[in-house]
Amino acid sequence: MIPNDPLSVSIVSTGVANVASVLAAFRRLGAEPREISTPEAVRSAERLVLPGVGAFEAAMQELIRRGLVEPLRERIERDLPTLCICLGLQLLARSSEESPGVPGLGVIDAAVERLPARRLPQLGWNRVQPHEKSRFFVQRAVGETASNANSEVDKESYANATPIQPGYAYYANSFCLRREPSGWLASWSNYEGDFVAAIERGRVLACQFHPELSGEWGRQCLLNWLENSGC
Amino acid sequence: MLTTRIIPCLDCRDGRVVKGVQFGNLRDVGSPAEQAALYETQGADEIVLLDVIATIEGQAAQAATIRVVRQELSIPLTVGGGVRSIEDAERLLDCGADKVSVNTAAVQNPGLIEELANRFGRQCIVLAVDAASNENGGWGVVTHSGRQHTDWEVGDWCRFGADLGAGEILLTSWDRDGTRSGYCLKLLRHVRDNLNVPLIASGGANSPQHLWEAIQAGADAVLAASIFHSGEYTVGDVKSFLLDCGVEVRQ
Numbered sequence: 323m324i325p326n327d328p329l330s331v332s333i334v335s336t337g338v339a340n341v342a343s344v345l346a347a348f349r350r351l352g353a354e355p356r357e358i359s360t361p362e363a364v365r366s367a368e369r370l371v372l373p374g375v376g377a378f379e380a381a382m383q384e385l386i387r388r389g390l391v392e393p394l395r396e397r398i399e400r401d402l403p404t405l406c407i408c409l410g411l412q413l414l415a416r417s418s419e420e421s422p423g424v425p426g427l428g429v430i431d432a433a434v435e436r437l438p439a440r441r442l443p444q445l446g447w448n449r450v451q452p453h454e455k456s457r458f459f460v461q462r463a464v465g466e467t468a469s470n471a472n473s474e475v476d477k478e479s480y481a482n483a484t485p486i487q488p489g490y491a492y493y494a495n496s497f498c499l500r501r502e503p504s505g506w507l508a509s510w511s512n513y514e515g516d517f518v519a520a521i522e523r524g525r526v527l528a529c530q531f532h533p534e535l536s537g538e539w540g541r542q543c544l545l546n547w548l549e550n551s552g553c
Numbered sequence: 554m555l556t557t558r559i560i561p562c563l564d565c566r567d568g569r570v571v572k573g574v575q576f577g578n579l580r581d582v583g584s585p586a587e588q589a590a591l592y593e594t595q596g597a598d599e600i601v602l603l604d605v606i607a608t609i610e611g612q613a614a615q616a617a618t619i620r621v622v623r624q625e626l627s628i629p630l631t632v633g634g635g636v637r638s639i640e641d642a643e644r645l646l647d648c649g650a651d652k653v654s655v656n657t658a659a660v661q662n663p664g665l666i667e668e669l670a671n672r673f674g675r676q677c678i679v680l681a682v683d684a685a686s687n688e689n690g691g692w693g694v695v696t697h698s699g700r701q702h703t704d705w706e707v708g709d710w711c712r713f714g715a716d717l718g719a720g721e722i723l724l725t726s727w728d729r730d731g732t733r734s735g736y737c738l739k740l741l742r743h744v745r746d747n748l749n750v751p752l753i754a755s756g757g758a759n760s761p762q763h764l765w766e767a768i769q770a771g772a773d774a775v776l777a778a779s780i781f782h783s784g785e786y787t788v789g790d791v792k793s794f795l796l797d798c799g800v801e802v803r804q
Contacts, residue, residue, distance in 0.1 A: 445751050535628055
């Protein structure tokens with residue numbers, strides 16, 4: 323039997339930190355991640371990850387400076403496999419309370435708000451209640467990797483997977499969405515008030531938490547995104 | 554609901570875990586990568602790796618340590634020890650740290666906290682504060698691994714650091730550190746008042762009961778080294794105890 327090629331994953335690298343953890347997480351899954359930063363690479367990426375830490379305005383400026391705004395919008399409108407993490411999710415919105423007057427990518431009709439909690443940032447593990455129709459928060463076999471999940475047997479076990487798997491995810495944020503954007507499915511967490519843990523539409527998943535730092539549960543989330551990102 | 558974090562701490566030098574173990578023969582408890590992976594399996598919520606380096610060679614060893622730990626670890630990794638500049642922090646983050654902690658250099662130059670927060674975001678910056686009791690019945694901030702006293706009152710310094718951009722405070726009681734007599738609860742309560750960022754308790758833990766007490770005193774997370782290194786308790790043991798006490802922890 324010919325082994326499957328490792329899945330290629332392109333990570334948008336705009337000079338802010340934490341890319342190392344994202345790269346490591348995909349390598350552990352047997353995928354081949356690489357860092358990219360040009361409009362062409364964003365357009366042509368088979369699977370794209372938009373990580374993000376830091377401030378909304380600085381991140382938008384960086385996307386504008388590198389000409390990535392339109393390529394990112396196009397990808398998401400065309401439902402190309404894309405994963406946005408933390409600030410990456412917030413950048414999809416029209417605007418953010420963090421940086422008033424600064425437009426976001428505007429792919430979702432929503433405004434980012436401050437978390438309704440006394441102690442910020444939210445740093446730590448919080449429970450995620452997935453949307454009942456989520457395609458990304460389903461239970462997988464422990465130790466499964468992206469390449470062996472491609473076999474027929476595993477496709478079958480995937481089809482029989484527990485449909486929805488709540489779990490704990492690691493957060494590092496002060497801002498969030500507090501409503502489900504129209505046309506998207508939202509999963510939820512609570513920190514002195516409900517907020518959006520993740521949104522998904524087709525092959526696009528955007529997580530407020532860090533799946534790459536969320537242990538086995540996060541690993542399954544990344545694996546499901548890799549699997550659902552196929553054609 | 555946000556859960557209370559249990560954080561094992563690895564003290565490293567030249568690529569090995571070097572202290573925090575009280576029993577002579579167990580001095581070398583394994584590589585940092587093995588230890589970190591073991592604690593993750595046990596249910597640790599985060600790993601703090603403290604690596605005080607003094608030489609260029611030490612810097613290379615530190616980078617190699619972080620890289621290999623990162624490969625294994627799918628939970629957050631905080632690295633501290635000798636962070637004096639943006640470049641130092643960037644180096645650690647590039648190797649795979651998720652957060653960096655600053656201590657002495659921040660006291661010498663508080664502007665560093667602001668610079669780091671502006672560059673990397675406040676969620677990335679941990680202000681490590683060492684507190685020692687003083688003759689007035691309060692606590693002062695000490696630096697250089699406790700060797701130097703400063704003029705800072707501990708509560709004032711923690712608040713000032715948070716205002717400058719520290720995303721959380723890692724508070725170590727210098728009086729309790731290594732004594733295994735429990736966290737300094739009065740110190741925790743004192744700092745918790747009027748602090749609006751997460752607080753990590755450190756210094757003195759010897760039993761699950763001690764961790765519970767620190768949480769009751771207002772800690773959002775508890776850090777411990779020797780009770781885990783000695784094998785006396787696993788992270789899982791501690792979490793079971795805390796769950797029975799009604800503390801919400803990640804299972």
